[in-house]
Amino acid sequence: MKIELATIQDVPALLDLQRKAFGPLCEELGWKDAPLLTESLDHAYEDFARCTTLKVQNRDGLIIGSVHGNVTDGSLYIGRLMVLPEYQQQGIGKQLFREIQSCLPHRHAWLCTCQQVRPPFEFYLREGFKPYKSEIVGPSLTWVYMEKAYSYITLRDKPELKDEAAESVKNVRT
Structure with a gap:
């Protein structure tokens, strides 16, 4: 499986994917006018x-x-993690989710998900995200906002810190 950057030409196909991936969930929740x-x-x-x-x-x-992300002031918003129903439970979503976090530099990440749809909610918990607020948006429909704070910076993401890190390690050893 190869994860690639989507292009502007992919937008119609991404919109189609969105409807196919989220349609059954929205129907199950009775949310016929869902923005998705x-x-x-x-x-x-x-x-x-x-x-x-x-x-x-x-x-x-x-x-x-597919998945998308946007970084503002060091905070990564992760949205629209979606996989066609017939390709779910194969690790595709997990790989996309982890890749968007590794390719966009950030100190904090957040997302929102529907609390009533347990598999994604529980997946985000396993990935280290914690709920910090909820919002009732309809009958039997609650958005849960989840976040993950990072207390470390990897050299993969910040190669300019390599010399500084090497100096710190050297000082610890002496």
Whole structure:
């Protein structure tokens, strides 16, 4: 599986993926007017311009998974982690989720998810995210905002700190 940066040409396919990935969940929750299902193509293009979007394609070139992220003031918002239903439970979402965090420099990450849809909520908990607020948005529908703070910086993300880190290690040894 190869994770790639999505391009502007992918936006219509990403919107289609979004409807197919989230449609069954929204239907199950009785949320027929969910923004994820009613978003226009114009809005999808606007949203794409604000975010870094990753994608995974199958052998035929069909986009089967995606996630997007946007960093503001060191805080990474992760959104629209989605995988076509027939490709779920194969680790695609997990790899996309981890890759968006590793490719965008940040000190803090956050997301929101529907508390009633347990598999994603529990996945985010396993990945170290913790709920910090909730918001009732409809009958039997609660958004949970989750965050993860990082207390370390990796040299992979900050190669300019390599010399400083080497000096610190040297000082500890002496």
